[in-house]
Structure formats: structure tokens, C-alpha cells
Amino acid sequence: MGEFQDGEPRVVATEAAVTLIREIRQEYPQILFHQSGGCCDGSSPMCYPADDYIVGDTDVKLGEIDGVPFYIHQSQYEVWKHTQLIIDVVPGRGGMFSLDNGRERRFLTRSRLFNGEACPLPGL
Template identity: 75%
Template sequence: MIATDAARGLIAEIRQDHPDIIFHQSGGCCDGSSPMCYPADEFRIGEGDVKLGDIDGVPVYISGSQFEAWKHTQLILDVVPGRGGMFSLDNGRERRFLSRGRVFTAQELAALG
């Protein structure tokens, strides 16, 4: 997963209040289809969750079923106007995180193995 400058800026803003955070995208209904930002010590990673990597030192996880659907896609963490998910730390900031995606090229897929 990669992030836009806007996403990196919102991450930095949130970390001023909550230095240790994680992202998780569950793929469920409602807020579950958006990347959610939580205090790291308040969210339990599941056995089926897949770590996509880190953005500015913040780990990013996705549910196993979401990973299977998106594994051929470069996920891009972005920010748009609006309210974040009820339990996400972007809530109340009038901006929210959003996952965008683009399909990997054949060369990128080969490099991923």
C-alpha cells in the first residue's frame, strides 16, 4: 500500500494526538469497506488479517478476504472530505481516509512473485 501526500498529512495530524496507530480494512458493510485508523493498543489483529506494509511507520492490515479480492491491485491510501468511520480516528476531522486502487502491471505482478 502507498499513500498520497494528503493521507500522510492526516496521519501526521492524528499522530499528534495518538502517536501509536494502525490501519485496518475489514471489507465488511458500512464502515468496514473503508480503511479505519485505530490506536494500536485498542485493536486486535486477527489470524486471517494480512499486513500490507507500513506508511510512515504505521502498520496497515487488511482482512484475508479483502486481500484475496485486492491482491492484484496497488492500494492507495487517500483522503477525501467527509466524516470518518464511527470508531476511526479520522472521525470528526471533516476528512476521511479512502482506499483507491489500480491494477498492477504484468511486470509488477511478476516482481511480486
């Protein structure tokens, strides 16, 4: 496991995502992302204050986007380890507990296989 595959980062962000991250960090300077595995908010990248979320022993750090750590549960990592996650922003409401909620924009995970082909993530 690691933050790169064949020299490419496992997680990247669009300009729109970086803009929203910087907006959130004005209010919450220390944040982190965790790729949701389902339940209440589907398969969304969830953004939390860093001191409000406990990273577990089974969480894998995929990398950082604009200096913000990004984690995924190990079981999801095993399924998606051949994909690069691309964090984007679309209009809408964020996850109930995510810091993008109430901003009329929400984070969205897109992906591509490391061989360059577009690939939807399971559950999206």
C-alpha cells in the same frame, strides 16, 4: 503473501493522507490501519489506536504508510492481491470508530492493478 508485488509496495499513501496521519499521531502516537470489509462503514480504511485493535490470525499486513502498519483480512487480500491500495483523503466524516472521524476529512481507498491500470475496489 508479502508487502510487495514485483518490487512495488502493496499499499501507498498520498501526501494528503500522510498529513492527516501525522495530525492524528500527535494525539495518538501508535496507530494502525485496517481495511474495512463492509458492515457499518463500508469499505473504508479504518484508523485505530494500536492498543485498541487486536490484529487477528487471518489479517494480512500489506505494508506500512508513513511508518503505520496497514492490515486487511485474508479473504479481502485474496480478492485484491493484484491491486495496489492507495490511501487518500477526501472531505467528509470518517468511519464511526476510526480516528479520522470528526476531523472533516476522511481516509479513502483508491487502487490500481499492478499492471498499471486504474481499478476501483469492489464495494467502493
